[in-house]
Structure formats: C-alpha cells, structure tokens
Amino acid sequence: MSISLKSQVFAGNPIRSKTSKSTDPFSPTSAFQTLKVLLSGQPNFQEPSFPKFKVLLFRKGRPLAGSTGDLVKKWHLGWLSFGDFKDLLEGSEVKLSDDLLVYLGCKTEEIEEDSVVYWAIDVSEGASLVQKLGSKQLCFVELRTLMVATDWADDGPMGELAIAGHARTLLEWHNATRFCGACGEMLVSAEAGTRKQCIKDSCKKRIYPRVDPVVIMLVIDKENDRALLSRQSRFVPRMWSCLAGFLEPGESLEEAVRRETWEETGIKVGEVAYHSSQPWPVGPSSMPCQLMIGFFAYATSLEINVDKSELDDAKWHNREDVKKALTFAEYEKAQKTSANKIDQMCKGVARGQNVASDFNVESGELAPMFVPGPYAIAHYLISSWAHQVSINGNQTPNTGVDSRL
Numbered sequence: 001m002s003i004s005l006k007s008q009v010f011a012g013n014p015i016r017s018k019t020s021k022s023t024d025p026f027s028p029t030s031a032f033q034t035l036k037v038l039l040s041g042q043p044n045f046q047e048p049s050f051p052k053f054k055v056l057l058f059r060k061g062r063p064l065a066g067s068t069g070d071l072v073k074k075w076h077l078g079w080l081s082f083g084d085f086k087d088l089l090e091g092s093e094v095k096l097s098d099d100l101l102v103y104l105g106c107k108t109e110e111i112e113e114d115s116v117v118y119w120a121i122d123v124s125e126g127a128s129l130v131q132k133l134g135s136k137q138l139c140f141v142e143l144r145t146l147m148v149a150t151d152w153a154d155d156g157p158m159g160e161l162a163i164a165g166h167a168r169t170l171l172e173w174h175n176a177t178r179f180c181g182a183c184g185e186m187l188v189s190a191e192a193g194t195r196k197q198c199i200k201d202s203c204k205k206r207i208y209p210r211v212d213p214v215v216i217m218l219v220i221d222k223e224n225d226r227a228l229l230s231r232q233s234r235f236v237p238r239m240w241s242c243l244a245g246f247l248e249p250g251e252s253l254e255e256a257v258r259r260e261t262w263e264e265t266g267i268k269v270g271e272v273a274y275h276s277s278q279p280w281p282v283g284p285s286s287m288p289c290q291l292m293i294g295f296f297a298y299a300t301s302l303e304i305n306v307d308k309s310e311l312d313d314a315k316w317h318n319r320e321d322v323k324k325a326l327t328f329a330e331y332e333k334a335q336k337t338s339a340n341k342i343d344q345m346c347k348g349v350a351r352g353q354n355v356a357s358d359f360n361v362e363s364g365e366l367a368p369m370f371v372p373g374p375y376a377i378a379h380y381l382i383s384s385w386a387h388q389v390s391i392n393g394n395q396t397p398n399t400g401v402d403s404r405l
Contacts, residue, residue, distance in 0.1 A: 008278035009147065009375040013162040015105030015118050026051055026106040028192035031117045035192075036098045038082065051106065051117045053082035056164070057129070058122050058171055061285050062140035063164045064133065067343035075149055075342045077160045078138040079118075088133075094126040102170045102193030104163060120167035122175065137346045143168055144282045147375045149338035165281035170194075172288040173209045180205050212290045214280070215256045216244040217297040218381040219267060227322055227385055228265065228299070229371070230306075230314040238369050240317070240325070242378045244292070257297050265314045266305030271298040275384065278377040294377045296385065321369075322386045331373040 021027055025034075031051065038053070056077055057064040064078030080088065089096050104118040123129055133139065143164055150157045170193065180187055180198040182205045187196040190206075198205040219228035219242075229240035245260035247253065254272040261269045275294040283290050306314050317325075372378045 008276060008377055008380070009150070009152065009158065010162050010165040010279040010281060011277075012159065013105065013166050014159040015107050015163055016166070026108055026115060026117055028103040028194055031103060031106070032098070032192035035101060035119070039096065039098050051115050054079040054116055054118050055082060055085040055101070056080075056104070056118065056120045056167055057085075057133075057140075058120060058168065059124050059126070059130070059140040061168055061172060061288070062142055063146070063167065064138055065141045065146060065342060065346070066136075066138045067339070067346045069137075069343060069347075073336070073339040073343040074151070074154070074157065075141070075146060075339060076157070077164060078133070088129065089123070089126070092123075092126045092128050092132075094123050094129070099189040099193075102167070102174065102189075103191075104167055104170075118163070120171055122171045134348055139345050141342055141345060145338055145342065147282060148334055148373065149342055150375065151335060151339075152374050162279075165279060169279070169281045169288050170209060172285050176286065177207060177210075180207070210289050212287055213247040213253075214244055214290050214292050215247060215253055215260060215295060216242050216292050216377060216381065217257045217261065217269075217272075217295040218242050218378075218385055219261055219265070219269065219297045219299050220385060221299050221302055221316060224302075224316070224318075226316040226318050227382065228267065228304075228314060229317050229322075229369075229382075230264070231312045232310075233312050235312075239371065240315075240369050241372050241376075242294075242381055243314075244378075253293060253295070257295050261297060261299075264307050264310045266301075266303065266307075267299050268301040269297040270300040272296070273298075275381055276377060280377075292377045294381050296381070317369075319386055322371075322382060325369045325371050326383055326386060334373060 024030060031053075034051075035053070056079055064080075065075050066078050068074045068076065086096070094100075101119045101121050104120055106115065106117045108115045130140070146161060146164060150161050152158060174189065174193065174196070177196060178187060179185065180200070180203060183198060183200050183203045185198050185200040185203060187207060188199055190197040195209070196207040198207075220226070221228070228243070230243055231240055235241070243261055243264055245256065245264070247256045248259075251259070253274075257272045258269045261267050273296045275296060277294060278292045280290040280292045281288050302316070304314050304316070306312075371382050374380075
C-alpha cells in the first residue's frame with residue numbers, strides 16, 4: 001500500500017496568512033478593526049459584505065466538529081458564521097469581547113465577496129453551549145480523535161486538521177501566557193491574538209507564541225540491518241515507536257539526538273541525518289506547541305541499557321519484522337472506527353470504544369507489534385527505513401514524506 005502526502009499531518013495549513021500589508025482587508029490588523037466594530041454594537045453600522053468572518057469554537061482544547069452522516073463517515077470542523085456565533089453566545093456564560101478571538105488566517109477568492117477570514121475562540125466557560133450545539137449535531141471532539149479519524153488521502157480534512165491544530169496551539173498559548181516574564185505585569189492580546197504585550201508602560205515587552213522543539217529519531221544499526229524501537233508505559237499494548245526528547249538550551253539538534261539516545265538506552269550515536277519535521281499540537285495543554293524534528297541516527301554501540309524511568313523497554317528489530325509491523329497494523333480500520341465514533345458523538349450517542357485497540361491482522365489474530373499510524377512522523381521515519389534501497393552496501397534513506405506501508 002502506498003501513501004503520498006503533500007506535507008506531514010498538521011502541516012500544510014491552507015489559511016495561514018501570507019500578507020504583511022496592514023491595509024489589506026484580510027490582514028490581522030484590518031480584520032481586527034472590522035471585528036471590533038462588529039462587536040461594538042454601534043447603531044446604524046452596516047456589516048460589510050466582505051470579508052466574511054467564520055469562527056471556530058474550542059472547549060477544553062477540543063474543536064467543534066460535525067459529521068457528514070453519509071455511509072462513509074467524514075468529519076468536518078463546525079465553523080459558524082459571525083452572525084450565528086453572536087446569536088449562540090447571547091445569554092451564555094461567555095462574555096464576548098474582541099480580545100477573546102484569535103486570528104487564524106484567510107482564504108481569498110477572485111470574487112472578494114466570497115473571501116473569508118477565520119477566527120478561533122475558547123468557550124470553555126460556556127457549559128450551556130454544549131446542549132445548544134448538540135441540537136445542531138455539533139460537538140467538541142478531542143483533536144487526537146480527529147487526527148486518527150482523518151483520511152490522509154483527502155486534502156479537505158487534512159487541511160482542516162492543520163487549521164484545528166494551529167488554532168489549539170494559539171488558544172492554549174493564550175491561556176497559559178497571562179503575565180509578563182520580565183516584570184510580572186498582565187499581558188494583553190495584540191495584533192488580533194497573534195502575539196501578546198505587557199501593559200506596563202516602562203516594559204511593553206512583546207511576547208510571541210512559543211514553539212517547543214522535540215527531536216525524534218530512528219536509531220539504526222547499519223552493520224546488522226536493524227532499527228531500535230522503544231515502548232513507553234502510556235503506549236497501548238504492542239505499540240513500539242522511535243525515541244524522542246526535548247531540546248535543551250545551548251544544544252544543537254544533533255547533540256540532542258545523541259544525548260537523548262544515550263540517556264534512554266545507553267547507545268552511542270555517530271552520524272545524524274535529518275528526515276523531516278511535523279507540528280504536533282495534540283500533546284497536553286501545557287505543551288501544545290511542539291515541533292517534532294525527525295532524524296535517522298546511526299549507532300556506534302549496540303548494547304542496550306534502558307532507563308526505566310523513561311522507557312518500559314527498547315529492542316533492536318530487523319527490517320523484515322518492521323515491515324510486518326507496518327503491514328499488520330490496520331490503520332484504515334482505526335480511521336473508519338474513529339470517524340464512526342465522531343458521527344455517533346455528534347448524534348448524541350456516547351461510545352467509549354478505544355480505537356487504538358483495533359490493530360489486528362486480517363486473520364483476526366493479534367499483531368505481535370505495530371507502530372504509530374500515518375498521522376505521526378514516527379511512522380514515516382520507520383517506514384522510510386524499512387523500505388529504503390541499498391546501494392553499494394550503503395543505506396540511502398528516503399527523506400520525503402512519501403512512503404510505503
């Protein structure tokens with residue numbers, strides 16, 4: 001089976017702003033000025049015909065979503081027109097103000113009246129909104145569930161997943177970044193929520209959204225044609241993946257790869273080769289801004305000494321076993337199961353099924369092991385190595401996101 005992606009999951013956002021001209025009606029500055037007037041309730045103010053505004057609601061880190069309800073279930077983000085959004089919040093626990101909305105980007109069309117500016121807002125305080133939206137068959141869904149439910153061959157949902165990931169990152173950053181790190185004063189939203197600024201006149205420090213870089217590496221034993229895979233206690237049974245760890249201050253990416261590999265497994269690494277990167281907004285709310293930076297790391301020692309405080313286990317796996325793990329894992333089955341789960345949630349039917357437990361071989365037997373699905377950069381590191389071509393005895397990794405299961 002072949003998988004071909006234009007970009008890693010959560011990358012390739014189709015509405016990221018590409019204009020820097022503040023006078024452009026679709027820029028953050030201009031759009032925010034229009035937003036303030038719309039929210040001011042000024043008498044005799046006529047809503048402009050363009051740009052149109054659409055709003056995506058989040059509650060406790062979960063974006064609003066719906067389902068097609070077709071025979072083949074497909075989810076979609078629950079965008080609201082600006083008018084519907086204002087009506088929905090009327091009388092709710094959420095006190096609407098312009099600093100709550102965060103600018104996400106725009107989609108411009110040849111006919112300007114069809115162009116759209118997109119916003120996100122956290123409505124976690126609005127408990128009564130859940131029932132209102134449920135009557136419209138919309139519900140707040142975990143981003144990780146949407147991730148698994150996404151058909152990676154469909155550009156539409158892939159784009160919406162990237163938008164939702166970007167929005168969650170910004171909103172969680174706003175929630176966690178309330179005070180100035182320099183003077184301790186309050187921070188306020190600025191430039192349509194794309195940054196924050198200290199309110200103290202003598203400080204006025206500008207704060208921009210943070211990014212937490214994480215190295216993720218497939219450690220390779222060239223001589224014996226093996227790859228090192230590990231397990232953590234939080235993994236579902238039988239799942240194995242790559243090593244990973246956060247970058248430390250004053251450290252290069254290559255140094256981080258070598259340090260993390262040594263600390264977690266006792267294996268020394270020499271050559272480090274870059275593969276690809278992926279935004280990863282599905283971590284905990286305290287760390288929603290991760291950037292996974294993927295590498296192949298070539299071992300210079302082979303004896304494993306697992307740090308049990310970090311990992312449950314780590315083992316060398318030969319190429320054929322890894323290929324079987326990629327073949328056995330029924331990623332499409334998990335995708336369809338998760339899409340059906342979202343459809344049931346939107347219909348008000350709660351199901352506690354664990355989609356991650358559905359990775360079985362076609363015969364019905366449990367697969368001895370499987371690796372993360374095509375939504376994770378670990379999948380592409382592992383599958384690229386498993387299917388790489390050997391030239392003159394040297395392994396030549398495929399560094400694109402295209403790969404084979």
